[in-house]
Structures are given as structure tokens and as C-alpha cells.
Amino acid sequence: MHIMEGFLPWQWCLVWWLIAIPCLVFGIWQLKKILAADREALPLLGVTGGFIFILSSLKLPSVTGSCSHPTGTGLAAICFGPWVTSVVCAIVLLFQSLFLAHGGLSVLGANIVSMGIVGPVVGYAIYRLLKDTPVNIYLTVFLATALADMFTYVTTSLELALAYPAEVGGFGTSFVMFMAIFAITQVPLAIVEGIVLALVFKYIVALKPDILIRLNVFSEKQINAARGEA
Amino acid sequence: MAKSYLLEILAVVAILAFCGIFLYTSSTMAGAEFSGSDNVGSNLIAELTGKPVDSFSPLIPQWEPPSGEIESCLFALQAAIGGIFVGGVFGYWLGQKKKDLSETNIQ
Numbered sequence: 001m002h003i004m005e006g007f008l009p010w011q012w013c014l015v016w017w018l019i020a021i022p023c024l025v026f027g028i029w030q031l032k033k034i035l036a037a038d039r040e041a042l043p044l045l046g047v048t049g050g051f052i053f054i055l056s057s058l059k060l061p062s063v064t065g066s067c068s069h070p071t072g073t074g075l076a077a078i079c080f081g082p083w084v085t086s087v088v089c090a091i092v093l094l095f096q097s098l099f100l101a102h103g104g105l106s107v108l109g110a111n112i113v114s115m116g117i118v119g120p121v122v123g124y125a126i127y128r129l130l131k132d133t134p135v136n137i138y139l140t141v142f143l144a145t146a147l148a149d150m151f152t153y154v155t156t157s158l159e160l161a162l163a164y165p166a167e168v169g170g171f172g173t174s175f176v177m178f179m180a181i182f183a184i185t186q187v188p189l190a191i192v193e194g195i196v197l198a199l200v201f202k203y204i205v206a207l208k209p210d211i212l213i214r215l216n217v218f219s220e221k222q223i224n225a226a227r228g229e230a
Numbered sequence: 231m232a233k234s235y236l237l238e239i240l241a242v243v244a245i246l247a248f249c250g251i252f253l254y255t256s257s258t259m260a261g262a263e264f265s266g267s268d269n270v271g272s273n274l275i276a277e278l279t280g281k282p283v284d285s286f287s288p289l290i291p292q293w294e295p296p297s298g299e300i301e302s303c304l305f306a307l308q309a310a311i312g313g314i315f316v317g318g319v320f321g322y323w324l325g326q327k328k329k330d331l332s333e334t335n336i337q
Contacts, residue, residue, distance in 0.1 A: 001268070002268045004268060004269075004271075004272050004286070005288040005290065006286040006287050006289055007275055007286050043319040046316075046318065047315065047320065050311075050312040050313065050319070054308075054309045054313060054316065055312075056308075057308040057312070058309065059266060059305075060248075061264045064267075065255060065256075065262030065264060066263070066264060067264050067267065092308070095308060098292075100301060100305065101292055101295060104288055104292050106288070160271060160275065164275055177274060177278075188251060192244050192245060192248050195241050195244045196241055196244075199238060199240075202237050203320065
């Protein structure tokens, strides 16, 4: 989902940076608050952040004959909210733009918006929507993580289509063309990512249910029910 | 029993299906290069603007890994950093849980 350095006009770079920076500042503030209240949240941040590091380094082949990588952001978004996730993503994306020439410093803002903000916000919204319903918590995690992944790529398509509207058909045509590259490739990856992260969540529930209850990720009743059946 | 491992089974099935789909597309699809979608996207930008890909130069100068080997090395490093966090924390939690259990047993 990286927009390559130099492939976005500077005006758009500036726009996405201006959107990204307040989110990052708020995320750092929120992270400090969470960690000050509960040091035991730090290991959970390590696990959820660790998966962002791992999954976003795996470039997997897909049905369209090209490769793409999952994002892994959904899990962190569920546990800590989207803004803290933005901070972790910014670190990963900075690493990739400095050492791997994937993305770059000028387009970093745009890449943070797609992978670190819109994706996690969508995942978090879905989780909040399903949280207090009788929907199985693992299904909730699956849907939130898979759609966080999908919407990251939809956002990249949107960012590129806004910057490069087609001569014939304008923004809409471009958007469809970029979606064909980014989003269709991503469908199978998002499904696998969702299942794998739901499985990871099951192990977190099995090993450290109390931190999930304290952070109010799910209620005690839901966690206990999930432990009973799993 | 079967129900308690439902997620594990689903994950294995999904990963196997994913590999199956890859083998199928790579053997049947002509011209499938499995290049990064980032590059495919950049090519589309070049197509839309009518400018060659090479004419897009970085706005901020950046270091590029000199070869694919070095790039994959750095990607492996990134995954390893993540793996250390995940493995370390799960081990820490496992140890905590064991300690809690043995303490409650003593009491």
C-alpha cells in the first residue's frame, strides 16, 4: 500500500501530513495515559505492535499476479484504539521509508493516513459496533482486522485517484483502476489476516484475560464465555 | 474437542487454500510476475500522467537498498523485531500464569 517517494505531488503530501500529525500527537498522548494507568498494558502493546511489524514485512502473492502485504493493524486498534495504532504504524512506515525505499519521507503522511489511520479507524468502528452484540468475539476480531486491512488499500487507491484523476472520466475512473490493483489483490490477504489475528486473539484471551478486561476490550462476561468455549 | 480447535483448523485451512490459489495462479496466469502492487500502482500513475516511471524522482532524497538481497535482509530484520516482541511477551505471560497457578496451589 506504499505510495512510492516522488509519486505524489507535494501539495498532496502536505495535505496528508496535516491530517496525520494531529492524529499522531493525540495517539502519543493517549498512549502515555494508558501506560501511566496500567504498566501491564505494555506487553499487550508489544504483542499487537509486533504483529504489525511481522505482517507488514510479508509480501504475499495474490490472485492478480502481483504481491502485497497485510497490515496487522486491526488487533492493536481493537486493544488500544486507532490513534495509538497510528503511532506504531508510523514507526514501521518510517523504518520502511528510511531503509527499504518503500514509501518515503514526503509520502509518509499519506501512507500513515491509509495504514495507520483509516484502516485502524474502520477496524475499531466495526469492533465497537459488534462489541456489545451477541456476535462471537472471535468473529468480531476477524471482521475488524480483515476490514482494517482492506480499507487501508481502499484509502491508498483513493489518495492516488485524488492526485491523478484520469483524463477521461476523472477521479471515478482512476479510483476504479487503482482499486483494481490494490483492493482486489488484497481480498484473499485480508481474509487470511483476519483468521490468523483472530487465532492470536484467542491465545491472548487464554493467557492474559485480565488485561483485556481491565482495558475494557471486552467485558468480563464475554471473555469468560470465550474461555469456556475455547 | 473439535470445537475448541475450530480457529486453529480454520487458520490452517485458510493458509493451505491461500497456497493452493497461489500455485494455481502462478501456473495458469500468463504474465504473472508477482511484482509488488506498489510498483504496479506506480506504473499506472505513469500511464495516467503520460510520464515515464523514471521521471518521478524522490522529493526528499532517500537511500535505496543496493540489491534485492539487502532489501530482503532488511525485511527479515523487520519481521524478526516483531517476532521478538510477540514471542517475548507470550513467554512472559506464560511464566506469569504458571507462577500464579503454583502460588494458589501452595495456599
